[in-house]
Amino acid sequence: MKSNTLFTVFFLALLVMTACKKEAPVQTDKFEPEYKLPQGDHPYDRSILDFYQKYGTYILYKFNSKDFRWNVTGNIPYVAEPGDEAYIAPALEALNKHLFSHYPEVFLKKALPYKIILSDKIRKVISDPQTGRVDTLDHPENTAGSISHLAFGHASSRLGQLSPEELLLMKGDLHREFWLQAIQTGKLDLAPLFLTATDYAMVNDFNKKDYGVFNISYTMAMMEDFGDYIRYIASHSYKEMEATLFNPVNDPKGRFFYKYKLIVDYYKTRYQIDLQAIGNAVN
Numbered sequence: 708m709k710s711n712t713l714f715t716v717f718f719l720a721l722l723v724m725t726a727c728k729k730e731a732p733v734q735t736d737k738f739e740p741e742y743k744l745p746q747g748d749h750p751y752d753r754s755i756l757d758f759y760q761k762y763g764t765y766i767l768y769k770f771n772s773k774d775f776r777w778n779v780t781g782n783i784p785y786v787a788e789p790g791d792e793a794y795i796a797p798a799l800e801a802l803n804k805h806l807f808s809h810y811p812e813v814f815l816k817k818a819l820p821y822k823i824i825l826s827d828k829i830r831k832v833i834s835d836p837q838t839g840r841v842d843t844l845d846h847p848e849n850t851a852g853s854i855s856h857l858a859f860g861h862a863s864s865r866l867g868q869l870s871p872e873e874l875l876l877m878k879g880d881l882h883r884e885f886w887l888q889a890i891q892t893g894k895l896d897l898a899p900l901f902l903t904a905t906d907y908a909m910v911n912d913f914n915k916k917d918y919g920v921f922n923i924s925y926t927m928a929m930m931e932d933f934g935d936y937i938r939y940i941a942s943h944s945y946k947e948m949e950a951t952l953f954n955p956v957n958d959p960k961g962r963f964f965y966k967y968k969l970i971v972d973y974y975k976t977r978y979q980i981d982l983q984a985i986g987n988a989v990n
Contacts, residue, residue, distance in 0.1 A: 742767060742822070751796045762815060765822040768795050768862060775824055778853040784832045785851040790825035790862030798825050798862040805878040806885060809985045814978060818889040822856045829860035849877040852884035854891050879942030882985065883934045891930065898973035901933060904966050919962030936970055937982070944987045 744759055745752035746769045755766045767774065768790035776782040790798065802823070807815060829848040847865075851858040861869070861877065869877065889895040907927050910918045920927075921935040939952065951957065953964045974980045 747792065749792065749795065751799060754799060762819050764819040766799070766825065767822055768792065768798075768825040770824055774822075775826070775851075775856070775858060776853075777855075783851060783853050784834075785829055785848065785858075786832055787824065787826040787829045787851065787858060787860065789827060791827045791864070794827075794863050794866060795825060797866055798859060801861065801866060801877075802859060802881070804990050805874070806881045808990070809882075809988065810980065814980060818885070818894050820852075820855060820857050820885075820888045820892075824856050824858040825862035826858055826860045827863040829858055849880040850884045852888050854888055857881075857884045857888060875942045878990075879938035882941035883938040886937045887930060887934050890933075896977060897933065898970050900969045900973070901929070901966065904969065905929070905932065905962075907932070916957060917960050917962065919958070919960075919964075919966045933970075936966060940967065940971065940982045941985045945983055948986075 742765050744756045744765065746755075746767065759765055770787075770789060772786070775787045776785070810818070829851050831846075831848055831851075848860050850860060859881070886895070890897050905918050905920065907918075907920075907929065910920050910923060910927065912923045915921075915923055920932055921939065922931075924931070939948075943952070948967070952967070958964055971982050974982055
C-alpha cells in the first residue's frame with residue numbers, strides 16, 4: 708500500500724513537470740521606437756543616424772503638426788513646414804557650426820533634446836481678436852522649441868542668403884532654445900542666483916533697464932528673461948557688450964552686468980562651459 712502511494716505521488720509529480728515544460732514561453736511586450744531612422748536614402752541620412760546612435764537624439768526633417776506643436780499642456784504658438792530635402796545637409800552643417808561645435812561631447816549627451824526638427828519655415832501664430840489666428844508669413848522664425856525638441860527653421864534655400872548679422876541672430880536663437888529645453892526638463896540647472904535676481908511684478912517698459920530686463924511682455928517670466936540673456940551672450944563678444952549692454956546709459960543700476968555675470972560664472976563653474984567664449988567666437 709505504501710509503495711502504491713509513493714508511485715502515485717511520483718506519477719503526479721512527473722505529470723506536473725511535463726506540463727510545465729510544455730507551457731508556451733511568456734511573451735514580453737516589444738517596445739517600438741516613436742520614430743524610425745533613416746527617414747530617407749540621402750547621404751545625410753547616414754549622418755543623422757550616426758548622430759542618433761551617438762547622442763540618443765532624433766533629427767527629423769519629416770514630421771507632422773503634433774511632433775512639432777505638442778508641449779504637454781498645450782501647443783506651442785508656432786507652425787512649421789517639413790524641411791526641404793535639398794537643403795538638409797546645409798542645415799546640419801549650420802547646426803554643427805553654430806551650436807554643437809561650441810560644447811564638448813559629454814555636455815551634449817547630457818543636454819541635447821529628445822528630438823531636433825529641421826523645418827523649411829517656422830512661423831509664429833498670433834491671436835487676433837478680429838481676424839482670428841494669423842501666421843507671420845513675412846517674418847519666419849529662426850527657431851522654436853518645447854520641452855521635447857529644438858526646431859531649426861532654415862532647412863531651406865534661405866539659409867545661404869542670410870547676412871552675417873542675421874547669422875549671428877540665428878546663432879543666439881539656437882543657443883537660447885538649446886538651454887531653455889535643457890533647463891526646463893531638468894537636464895541642466897538654472898543658475899540659483901537668477902531665481903531671485905528680479906521681481907518681475909515690478910518691471911514695466913519704462914523701468915526695464917533698471918531691472919536688467921531686455922523685453923517686456925504680458926507673460927513675462929523668469930525663463931523668458933533667462934533665454935534673452937543666453938541669446939545675447941551667445942551672439943555678442945564681451946567687447947561689444949561692454950560698449951552696449953553694460954554702458955551706463957543702458958545699464959543705469961548695473962543689473963544687466965550683475966545678471967550676466969552670475970549666469971556666466973555659474974555655468975563656467977558648474978559645467979565648465981564658458982558662455983562668453985561662445986559669443987566671442989566668430990561662428
